[in-house]
Amino acid sequence: MKTSQQLPRNKKPSNSRVTFDGRHWWISVGFQEDFELQELTNESIGVDVGLKELFVASNGMKERNINKDAKVKKLLKRKKSAQSDMSRRFKKGVKIQSAGYKKAKAEHLRLSRKIMNIRNNHIHQATAKLVKTKPMRIVVEDLSISNLLKNKKLSKALSFQKLNFFFQCLSYKCEKYGIEYVKADKWFASSKICSCCGVKYDHSVQPEGQWSLKIREWRCVPCNSHHDRDVNASINLSRW
Structure with missing residues (x-):
């Protein structure tokens, strides 16, 4: 049996799980960690x-959308080809x-x-970078991913981003570091x-017209401030 890392000694394992991915069998074991x-x-x-970026944070941090990387695009193309090959050969x-x-x-x-694995690893690394800045609190949007996935134009890109997994990883890492993890009200127009x-x-007064996802930048008419949509949202969330 191969292990991804050396198992800790003198610690009792718990929550053992065996899974099969269609090709390999995997066993995952939990150990209590002193932190x-x-x-x-x-x-x-x-x-x-x-979708443009995985996330934009109010402290200036930004993490790319891994699905836009050439390596992932190439793998997705090969996966699609394998899917077509399966369909063609199926009797x-x-x-x-x-x-x-x-x-x-x-x-x-x-x-x-x-x-x-590439997507999961990217999310783990991105959330680790966030919590390692050691803020007292991290505020995110309370998004209903299941409802967003009903949008046919966005569903594929949203499923690729794995936002539920992102929030899950960020939440438990915040708990580990003692950081307050806050969800802003879902109706908060960040x-x-x-x-x-x-x-x-x-x-009615904005030159950009009716609000939509296509508006990435806008200028506030009353104070003449120019905003990047995502940066502006992150700043407002930080003050929630």
Whole structure:
């Protein structure tokens, strides 16, 4: 049996789980970790997630959308090709499929697992960077991912971003560091409120017109402040 790292000695394992991904068997084991509470700053960080970037934070941190990387795009293309190969070789009504079908299926599973691991690793690293700045609190939007996935135009990109997994990782890492993890009210218009003067975006006077996802930058008419949509949202979240 191969392990990803050396197992700790003199510690009782718990929550053992065995899973099968279609090709390999995996066993995951939990061990209680002794972790000293960190000395935190007085900073409150707002974190705005999205599709253009994984997140933009009010302290200036920004993490890219890993799905835009050339490596991931190439893997997705190969996965799609393997899926097409599977469909082409599949024989309806046949219990035992051909060797070609099984080979295509194994390749599809291998690529799916590789892409998933890249995305998960990226999220783990991104959330670790955030909590290691040791703010006293981190504020995020209370997004209903299930409702967002109903949008046919956004569902594919949203599923690739794995935002539920992002929030899950950020939440438990905050708990580990003793950082307050806050969800702002779902109706809080973080993107539409000017972080300089507090006036809410009004499409009747704004030159950009009706508010939509296409508006990435806007200028507040009352105070003439120019805003990047995501940066502005993160600043407003930090003050929630």
